[in-house]
Each structure stands twice: as C-alpha cells, then as structure tokens.
Amino acid sequence: MKRILTLFAVLALAVSAMADEGMWIPMLLGRNEADMQKAGMRITAKDIYDINNACLKDAIILFNQGCTGEFVSGQGLFLTNHHCGYSYITQHSTVEHDYLTNGFWATTHFEELPCPGLTATRLVRMEDVTAQVLEGVTAETPEAERNAIVESNIKKLKQRAENGTHYKAVIKPFYYGNQYFMYINEVFTDVRLVGAPPSNIGKFGGDTDNWMWPRHTGDFSMFRVYANQDNLPANYSRNNVPYKPLKFLEISLDGVEEGDFTFVFGYPGTTQRYVTSDAVQLAANIENPIRIDLRTIRLKHYNKAMNQSPAQRLKYASRVASIANGWKKWQGETQGINRLEGVAKKRQFEERFQQWANDKPQYYKVLPQLKEDYDYLRPIEVELTYFSEAVRASDFMNRANTYRQLANEEDEIKVAATSSKLKEETEKYFADFEQHTVVDRAIFIETFLYMWRAGYAPYLGAENVEAAAVEAKLAKIYDESMLNNKEKLLKFLDGYTVKSGKKLLKDPAVHLYDQAYNMAYDPQKISTYRQRYQDIQRLMRLYVKGMMEMQPDVNFFPDANLTLRVAYGHVEGFRPRDGVYYKPYSTLRGIMEKENPDIYDYVVEPKLKMLYSVKDFGPYGIEKTTYDTTWTDSANVTFFDISSKTTKDMPVGFIATNHTTGGNSGSPVLNADGRLIGINFDRCWEGTMSDLLFDPDYCRNICLDIRYCLFIIDKFAGAKYLVDEMTLVSSK
Ligand code: ARG
Ligand code: ASP
DSSP states (O other): OOOOOHHHHHHHHHHOSSOOOOOBOGGGTHHHHHHHHHTTOOSOHHHHOOSSSOOGGGGEEEETTTEEEEEOSTTSEEEEOHHHHHHHHHHTOOSSSOHHHHOEEOSSGGGOEEOTTOOEEEEEEEEEOHHHHTTTOOTTSOHHHHHHHHHHHHHHHHHHHHTTSSOEEEEEEEGGGTEEEEEEEEEEOEEEEEEEOOHHHHTTTHHHHTTOSSOOOOOOEEEEEEEOTTSOOOOOOTTOEEOOOSOOOOEEOSOOOTTOEEEEEEOOOOOOTTOOHHHHHIIIIIIHHHHHHHHHHHHHHHHHHHTTOHHHHHHHHHHHHHHHHHHHHHHHHHHHHHHTTHHHHHHHHHHHHHHHHTTOTTTTTHHHHHHHHHHHHHHHHHHHHHHHHTGGGSHHHHHHHHHHHHHHOOOHHHHHHHHHHHHHHHHHHGGGHHHHHHHHHHHHHHHHHHHHHTTOOGGGOOTTSOHHHHHHHHHHHHHHOGGGOHHHHHHHHHTOOGGGHHHHHHSHHHHHHHHHHHHHTOHHHHHHHHHHHHHHHHHHHHHHHHHHHHOTTOOOOOOOOSSOEEEEEEBOOBOOSTTOOBOSEEEHHHHHHHOOTTSGGGOOOHHHHHHHHTTOOGGGOEEEEEEOOOEEOTTOOEEOOOOEEEEEEOEEEEEEOOOOOTTOTTOEEEOTTSOEEEEEEEEOGGGGGGGTOOOTTTOOEEEEEHHHHHHIIIIITOOHHHHHTSOEEOOO
C-alpha cells in the first residue's frame, strides 16, 4: 500500500487496494521499490535509475519543454505523441504535401525532416544539492534575501557542474524550496521527423474525444536524434549520424490485462497537490468558469471557419487544439473537485493542521496568513484571468500589444529593426485577411463585450450604457484601426522613427490595448501582487514542512516540476457515473463503431477499414474465443451451447491508475519487466482534477497500446523497416 496524504488515506483505503497517487523521484525510488514489487513489478529500482550503469532512464527524453519521448532503437529512433509532434508535422505540411492529413513516413534517413528548434534532452544524472543551495540561509533570513542567496548559489553550482563539459545543468526546488535537486543533462538539437500517421488516426476523435474514454486515438509520431561522429549533441549538419542511446526500450507484444502492474516514466509538468482550500476554490470555482466561457466564444468562431475550407482547417488546427485542450480539461477539473468536495476536504485537513500547529510558534500563523494572502490576491487574479483570456483572445489585440511595445521603444536602432520585421509580418498577415478578419473581428468584439458585462472593462463605458453601444464602439475600433489596413500600415511602418510612437499610441487598437493593460498591470498593484506570491511561497514551504512533521510516516511525493518522475499503478477500469462501468481497453472495433464520414473527427481511412474487415492484424492482433451462454429448456434441463465464437480484434488503447499530468504526454508506459507496452497521452475527463487532488476512483491515465502503434507503422503504412529497427519481445 503506497502511503498517501492522510487527507485521503481513509478514503483510499476504503476504495482501493492500491492508491496510486504520486510522481516519484527516480533517484529516490529505492523508497518505493518494495511497494512497487508488491504491486507486481519484477525489476528493481536500480534497473530504472542507476548512476553507474545504463538503465531505463537513459531511454527517456524530454521532448522540447513539454512532452516526453522514449528511444526504441539503437539508432536514435524515438516515440512520442502525435499531438507533441503536431507543430512539426504541421510545419512541414502544405496544402500540396499535407503530411498532417495524409501522414508521413521517411523511407530512408535521407528523407527524415529536420526540425529546427526542437530539442531532445537526456538526463545524465541527478543529485541532491539542498545543502549547497541553502548555504548562507537561516530560518530568519528575510524572503527577498533568501531568494538572492539561493539564486546566486544556484548560479555558482550550475557553472561548476557545466564547466569543461557539454552538459547543461538545471536546478529545481522541491516541496516549495525545502529541497533542491540538480539535473545534469545532455541536450540534442538535431532531431528529425521520421513518421506520423494521418491525422484521422493520430488525432482520431479530435477534440470531441479529447480527455475522454473510451478512446481510439493513434496518438503517436516518431523522430530520430542525430549526433556528431562522437555520438555527442551537435547542431543540424548533413554529416551528423543517428545517435546511439545508452539504452533503448524493448517492446512487449504481450499486451495488458486488467490488474497488471504498469509504470509511467516521464516529465510531468505541474501539479499543486498541497495548496490550500482557498487556492483550490480560486482555480476550480472562480478562474475556471471565466476561462471556459471566454474560450467557448473563441472556439465557436474558429470551428465555424474550419468547417468552411481545408485551408482554414490547416490554418487554425494547431491553435484550436490548444485552446480546446484547456477549455475541456478545466470543465472536468471543476466538476471533479466539486464531486470530491475537494474544497471542504481541504478545509477539514486545514482544521487538523491548525490544531496541531497551535502550540508551535513556527507554524501556528501559516494558515491564517495564507488565507489573508489569498483574500488579497483573489480579485487581482480574476482581473488577470480576464486579461489573458479576453483581452488577449484576438490576433487584433495581440498585434496591438506588439505595436504598443514599438510605440514605447525609444532606441532608434531597435525601432528600425522592429518596424522592418513588422513590415514582413504585415505582408504575411494580410495574405488571407479577407477570411481571417471575419473570425478575428467576431472574437475581438464578443470577448471584450463579455468582459465589459462582467465589469472588467470600465473604459468601454459605464454599466448603464447599452451593450449595443459598446458593441458598436468595439466594431468601430476594429474597422478604423490602421492595424487592419494593409496599405496604411505599411506606409506608416516605412517611415517609422521613435517620433512616430506618439501617433501609434493614438491608433484606436493600440489605445484600447494600452487602457486594458494599464488597468490590469498597474505597476503598484503588480508589485504587491508579486510580494504576496513571494509570501505564499514562504508560507507554503512552511506548510509542507509542517505537514511532514505532523505525519512522519507518510511518503510525500513532490509536486510535478518538469523533472523526470516515475508514477506507478495498474490497469483498471472505472465507474464514471451511476450505472456505467468503463472497461480498461479499447479496440479497432470501436473505431468502426465511431466511424462517420460526415463528421471530420470520425472519418476512417479506407485502408484501415480494409485491414479490419479482413482482420489482417499481423502479429499485433488478439484472438479471443467466447462461448455462448447457457439456456434452459421447458423441462428445466440445462443445455450448454457448444457453438463458440472467435473474435479477432486489434487493441487500441488502455487506461491505468498511474498519476500523470501535462508533460507526461509521450511517456512510455512499461510493464512489470520494464518493457514498453504503451504510450501515455491523456487522462480521463472525470479525473482531470488530479493536478489538485487525486481520486483513485476516478483518476486514470490514457495510453495508446503499443501493438496498435506497431500495427499502424507496419500493416497500415507499410513501414515495417521501422519496426525492424526495434526489439520486440513476446512471451506467448
Ligand atoms: N488532452 C491531451 C493533453 O493534454 C491531448 C491534447 C491534444 N489533443 C487535442 N485533441 N487537442 O495534452
Ligand atoms: N495530454 C497531456 C500532455 O500533453 C497529458 C495529461 O495532461 O494527462 O502532456
């Protein structure tokens, strides 16, 4: 039984033999080893992380700064999600060579596509540097001074670690700065696109199915890391060769059964497990509803445009995916927190903490002060939420932001450089202006209007002004701004000097943005806002320290911070709502059931249908024999139906109880022997509150079954040569 916070211990004990909360530090995995082995793991903590020998961690990479990937061949080939490679696939796509829609498979190394800017980072080793980072800090050191000391210590430590090596060092705080770890990394910069399925496989179900189970998305893509002749990181060069990883993952063809042990090894981004009830309330019940409403408006307009033409679909696909992703997650999160009565449960815990803390000078003021900070911050947070989700909703206002910066710039050289760059961007922006402006104008007007109605845009008119008048005002700003007049804008940029700034600030768009910005980011307000957050940081550090003292037997996992972690659990279905049980796996049959040629998200490739109809699944499919049920005749004699049914199908996805979050996308899902059985790509909607609170009844990660991935590469795309690079293991 994995120990979790007492807050949930009772609940967890009652509902599950294994509560699977936690994202653990690989270097300290020894603490979890016994528990993991009890849960079914057949390898050791050292097989996962070992400073002296090649181990599983050498097969894991951080893909850019937000996804995970894993090596599956000795030739630097790695897997990640389709949605992680999405922008690179899109970047290489045109309406003529639409790899996003049709898929892409390099048949030789020569055809692999360079992706400038993309990095793959491998962890060489990690180290606890708490003592060195906190050198010179005492319990009495004022927070600002503490930060300065910590910052300078970190700088020195990093320099020392990197000196004379090609490594990059990263130092991150854990438990709000009670502990620090240093990560020594190798960063590869020559990474090339090798393969991606067509988007109606890689993104099957689209945003309709996103965050949902049962799921049938073939969410994978493949890249290759290139290195110099010495197998070291190097910038793109035609002379580079495929990187030889110290370790790559073996792939198991055995598949999964309910109850099987699994673990996920990757880079979870952010969780906020230990924040107070006020912070949960603010996120789930105050900020989320605002964000959701404002994104609903944007999505409505983008979706309308995307349904009008393939060009518009391509243009908006990437941004809509990201807008819709948060929009949907927050809905699940808020519902999940409220279903769990998360705010009330946190309050109960806080009462217990306060009782414990009352006679402890170090701790008794922590919660009351946190409360005071949140009371102060709440209205500011709301205002800033409006700013980011409403003011910054349209391209129009984002451009106004750029021009406002230009207007305030006083350096003649910078001004010249920026204005000439803006001229180029203007040409590009106006290339499809006619279509785009319909969408952008509507988004601008509607989001501002929403914010004005809520009382957050007083500069548009007082409350007793008619909405129609405000709307007309906004339309006028949009139509009269020089930002929407190509000729005028280019001419203005042509002769632009520092002196032109004054005129630019009078442009209605720049002026509006300026008003909105000055209100939301009033310098004095923002400076106290920052101080309060610094104070929260200090208080949270004490709060978490106090929790640990109060419950010395609990193994606390540190919040995710985009460092390498191990989460473990088992394959398990769940009950999303009354009367419904979700089985833990999905198959190709479900894709055929969902097929709908009229709905973009549910179009199925003819070739996939063909493979399904002839059940040509190669070595990756499953075969199950079931027997018909018994029946009883009128004389009450029981017969057994001897006619058996054999079904062949192709596994597609499965769910498990591993605690994951954003950043874990693309992470390998491994079995008890440390072999690859799946690729993590999502969570079930009903459990998306797991960044704040984990509920073993509802929180499930969603994985692509590795057999489906192989089937698509081999049988669907005919790229068996890529599978041949991998090591497949089958015990059956
Ligand atoms: N929900 C997943 C994650 O948070 C996948 C998002 C990409 N897919 C999409 N349809 N928008 O990243
Ligand atoms: N889909 C997420 C990602 O991109 C994973 C998650 O939030 O569960 O990292």
